[in-house]
Amino acid sequence: MIQNPDLPEVIPVFPLPGALLLPRARLPLHLFEPRYLQMLDDCLKTPGRLIGMIQPQPQPDTAAEDTPSALQRIGCVGRVTQFSETExxxxxxxxxxxxxxxLIEEVDGFTPYRRARVSWDGFGRDLGPTEHDTDFDRERFLTLLAQFFDAEELQTDWESLKEADDELLINSLSMLLGFEPEDKQALLEAPSLSTRRETLVTLMEFTLRGGSNDEILQ
Known part of the structure; x- marks a missing residue:
């Protein structure tokens, strides 16, 4: 069990479809809804300055518009390290x-934003040192990535990608590439950097196949 005073049992949660935060990575966010401005104000008054990012589950068609979405069971907490106010x-x-x-359960209260009781058990690796992917074939991965970027008409700084360490490269791509929310959740829940890289490769290959099971044309 993780023993860390900065990881409390109850945290504010920010449900945001498609947004992915990973340990030791950084996520920029733009806050403008009053409830999330209140969340930030309350967060900055706490020692940990923690906000939990979590994805909502898809709403059934029969759900009322004002019905809160059910939340995924696993999210990632982050510490506010920078903030600036616009005019x-x-x-x-x-x-x-x-x-x-x-996520164990949501906590009722008087805040306009959602809060949850959570468990940190099973995620001790997240608080450890940078992970390495010992089976990472970087050349093959970058070749696939170039095909994916070309197909999606994306641009990047290839020199920076080539020089990035394994974790920074894999996690940054997992967070930034425009996969579906359920795919982002699979990347979040990957138990290790190697399995996240394998999931990322699968998602890129699936996109290159046009969502079919046919072999990628080489």
């Missing part, structure tokens, strides 16, 4: 990923 009262913040968590 019209919005905030730009940066979350530094600390650890994944498992």
């Amino acid at each position: 019209d009262g919005r905030y730009m913040i940066t979350l530094a990923g600390l650890s994944r968590f498992r």
Whole structure:
């Protein structure tokens, strides 16, 4: 069990479809809804300055518009490390990923934002040192990535990608590439850097096949 005073049992949670935060990575966010501005204000008054990022589950067609979405069972908490206010009262913040968590239950209260009781069990690796992918074939991976970027008409700084360490490269791509929310959740829940890289490769190959099971044309 993780023993860390900065990881409390109850945290504010920010449900945001498609947003992925990973341990030791950084996620910029733009806050403008009053409830999330209140969340940030309350967060900055706490020693840990923690916000839990978690994805909502898809709403059934029969759900009322004001019905809160059910939440995925696993999210990732981050510490607010930077924030700045715009002239019209919005905030730009940066979350530094600390650890994944498992949602136990939502907590009722008087805050306009959602809070949850969470468990940190099983995620001790997240608080450890940078992970390495010992089976990482970087040349083959970058070749596939180039095919993917070309197909999606994306641009990047290839020199920076080539020089990035394994974890930074794999986690940054997992967070930035525009996969579906359920795919982002699979990347979040990957138990190790190697399995996240394998999941990322599968998703890129699937996209290159046009969503079919046919072999990729070489």
